Amino acid sequence: MNHSLIETREVSKHYRMGATTVVALDRVSVAVGQGEFVALLGTSGSGKSTLLNLIGGLDHPSEGEVIFDGRSLAPFTKREMARYRRHSVGMIFQNFNLITTMTAAENVELALAFGGLTGRERETRAGELLERVGLGERARHRPSELSGGEQQRVAIARALANRPRVLLADEPTGNLDSTRARELLSLLREMVAGDKLTVLLVTHDRDLAAQFADRTIQMRDGKVETMNAER
Amino acid sequence: MKFPDILRLALRNLREARLRAGLTTLGVIVGVSMIVSMMSFGLGLQRNAVQRFRDLDLFNEITVSGRSLVGLVSSAMGDRSGGEGREGREGRRGRRGQADENDPARKVPERMLTEAALAEIAGLPGVASVEPNIDLTTYVRANKRALLRQVGGALVPNGATRFKTYLAGRMISSPEADEAVVDESFLRSFGFERPQDAVGQTLELLAPGGADEPKAGGGEEAGKKGAGAKDEANAKDEAGRDEDDDELSFFGLPLEEASPEDDPAASALAARTFRIVGVLKTEVEGGAQGGRQFRGMMPVSSIYIPLPAARAWADRYRNSISEVAFRLARASGVLKEGETAGYAMAVVRVTDPDVLPGVQTRLHELGFNSFSIVDQLKELRTVFLILNSALGLLGGISLLVASFGIANTMIMSILERTREIGIMKAIGAEDREIKLIFFVEAGLIGLMGGVAGALAAWAIDAVANRLAYRFILQPRGVSYVDFFALPPYLWLGAILFAVAISILAALYPAARAARIDPVKALRHD
Incomplete structure (x- = not known):
């Protein structure tokens, strides 16, 4: 791993809850290379989601720094951070986080709109993305009219809308049965393979991680427990 | 994100919460219609007052x-x-x-x-x-009556409003014409029944006969003139005080009830004849007490002849006091030979x-x-400015209340949309864009409320005006008056004001929306 796309250096995150301080992350240093598919394993509260949010630019570390493509995110302004989220990373979540009042296409187009695309170009691109996740027919449906698997595919289309270099997936299969979960991860793999996208998958399912990830990082109590080698 | 997208998002959000947005907008509608209708009433009062003065040529x-x-x-x-x-x-x-x-x-x-x-x-x-201004106090004979009257010289053509409305006939056609216009009081004094009866008749200005050389007049003439001047001095105040009061205006004068045609003395009088071509509607109300009435800055006469004729008459039949002044001026060399006095x-x-x-x-x-009286115009404007500000303030208070409604709606909306805002941030929305969405939403409420409010105010004005006419003016026989003035700057200003107030009301909610922590928001259900 000569060149890592994402690197965390001694990253810590503390939350103040009343009088006590909760340490969500404790000096975590990980590195993920370009095009790698890495699974972050751990139980609930192990800090894996927190780490993902830091890498995704949704949160700031209390200590340490996140390096993306050789640049530290620490000095970024709010605006630069928004740009980073918009163009460099795409995120999907366990509860899909689609906007329920918008159709599948509108959800994807919203991301494209923040990316600066307009009009026909935007519609075409949204259509293509939904086509790629197999939802060309269902573009005009609202999330409530779609199954969980379908909703997560819309989320993938939206995450990839602005051609990010990293896809951050936070328990994307948590709300899906095992068959749907496998289908979804297959799709994810397939989609990132062509573009040499880096994927960071947060899951608590060892089997899934073993099946789809190039390597896994095991976390516990805010610390990296084991980092197993590439298969 | 481009502005049209922001606009579309804002519209979508308003549509999603139709009832709430509608009620909030209703608050703005009430506020704007209050402001606009109240101020349009104030402005209407002002316009009507100023117009009244303007109609009288006072400004x-x-x-x-x-x-x-x-x-x-x-x-x-x-x-x-x-x-x-x-x-x-x-x-x-x-x-x-x-x-x-x-x-x-x-x-x-x-x-x-x-x-x-x-x-x-x-x-x-x-x-x-x-x-x-030339006005002559002279005996005027018409319809077989001779009365002492003020005769005014009129510029022809004339832009003054007093020559605008005629009961019959028209204005004097040219400065050279031997034509005269008279007013309603003339009709009464000289016994014309209807305005039409006077048009086409003649009137004569009377002066001492044989007064070809008025400045070097004989003793008899001078005596006559002196007496005339004295009587004139007494009578003119009376004439001025109340021109309708005929008995007073010519009491004690030998020419009263004289039939000039048969009177041998009449042959000793010089006369200049004018044909009456128009009868003016007398519109001056409540003239000064005990003084002459004015229309604009000009004293009102009951008879007008063309200015050159009046001037010629005045020069020819100077009264004795003026004559003395004139000769003194000449003698002292202040007034050169051939110069007139102005x-x-x-x-x-x-x-x-x-x-x-x-x-x-x-x-x-x-x-x-x-x-x-331009200073008085300024004062009038100040008074109305205060009145309009007070009315506007009352309306403004209701718009202020509406702005609280807007702020409330926006805050509600944030609570409801916390997750949505988190999602937008996660996929790359800048704080600025989040804020803008809220500002545009509030601005749209203000705009829709403003436009509807302005329309409502227009409707209120129209209805109130008709009611006022039906129940107040009509029973008193007063013609229709538009009590309201709705100039474009008023309703446009009110709409802009509503938009501005709405955006101000959204300042805090928008800032709060932009501060939402995406991590917490995305966990939010």
């Missing part, structure tokens, strides 16, 4: 007075304090003269109002016309009330005295 006329003949004489005789303002050239005193005198800022005019001076004044920018006063009509102060300043620079 576009300046009285200008020059150095009088007697003033010339007294200054030549070394008496600077005497005489000024005590007399007009016709020996007549008007209220304006007193007003001038009472004003310490006014000095003794340096120049005489000669024809040349009038031409110079007429050439000033903003001056529409200059009408010298007018005591003229009315300068301006093109627009706004240019009036400038014209007045120029008149002072040129060495004339002037008087206008």
Whole structure:
């Protein structure tokens, strides 16, 4: 791993809850290379989601720094951070986080709109993305009219809308049965393979991680427990 | 994100919460319609009041007075304090003269109002016309009656409003025409039943006969003239005080009830005949107590003849006091041979009330005295400004209340959309864009409320106006009056104000929305 796309250096995150301080992350240093598919394993509260949010630019570390493509995110302004989220990373979540009042296409187009695309170009691109996740027919449906698997595919289309270099997936299969979960991860793999996208998958399912990830990082109590080698 | 997308998002959000947005907008509608209808009422009052004055030519006329003949004489005789303002050239005193005198800022005019001076004044920018004031107190014979009357000289054509409305006939056709217009009081005094009866009839101005050389008149004439002048002095006040009161106006005069055609004395009178071509509607109400009535800055007469004819008459039949002043002036050399004395006063009509102060300043620079009521116009405007501000404030309070509604709606909306905002941030929305969405939403509420409110105000005005006409004006036989003024700046301003207030109301909610922590928001269900 000569060149890592994402690197965390001694990253810590503390939350103040009343009088006590909760340490969500404790000096975590990980590195993920370009095009790698890495699974972050751990139980609930192990800090894996927190780490993902830091890498995704949704949160700031209390200590340490996140390096993306050789640049530290620490000095970024709010605006630069928004740009980073918009163009460099795409995120999907366990509860899909689609906007329920918008159709599948509108959800994807919203991301494209923040990316600066307009009009026909935007519609075409949204259509293509939904086509790629197999939802060309269902573009005009609202999330409530779609199954969980379908909703997560819309989320993938939206995450990839602005051609990010990293896809951050936070328990994307948590709300899906095992068959749907496998289908979804297959799709994810397939989609990132062509573009040499880096994927960071947060899951608590060892089997899934073993099946789809190039390597896994095991976390516990805010610390990296084991980092197993590439298969 | 481009603005059209923001706009679309904002519209979508409003549609999603239709009822809430609708109710919030209703608050704005009430506020805006209150402001607009109240202020349109105030502005309507103002417009109607100003229009009333304008109709009477009070805001576009300046009285200008020059150095009088007697003033010339007294200054030549070394008496600077005497005489000024005590007399007009016709020996007549008007209220304006007193007003001038009472004003310490006014000095003794340096120049005489000669024809040349009038031409110079007429050439000033903003001056529409200059009408010298000549009015003669003379016996007028018409319809077999002879009465002492004020006869005014009228500029032809004439822009003054007093020559606008006729009961019958028209204005004098040209300055050279031997035509006259009269007013309603003339009809009554001279026994014409209807205005139409007078049109086409003739009236005569009477003067001592054989007065070809008035300045060198014989003893008999001079005596007559002296008596005439004295009577005139007594009678003219009466005539001025109440022109309708015929008995008073010619009491004790030998010509009363005389039948001029049969009277041998009549043959000793010179007369100039004018054909009556128009009867003016007398619109002046509540004229000054005990003084002559004015329309604009001009004293009102019941008979008008063309200015050149009036001037010729005045020069020819000078009364004795004026005659003395004239001869003194000539003798002292103040007035050169061949020079005439000029007018005591003229009315300068301006093109627009706004240019009036400038014209007045120029008149002072040129060495004339002037008087206008433009200051009163300013005062009137101040009064209405205060009234309109008070009305606007009342309306503004309701819009303020509506703005609380907007803020409330926006905050509610944030609570509801926390997750949505988190999602937008996660996929790359900038704080600025989040804020903008909220501002646009609030602005749209303000805009829709503003437009609907302005329309509602327009409807309120229309209904109120009709009700007022139906139940107040009509039963009293008053013609329709539009009580409201709804100028574009009012409703456009109100709409803009509503939008501005709405955006202000969204300041806090928008800032709060932008501060939402995406990590927490995305966990939010």
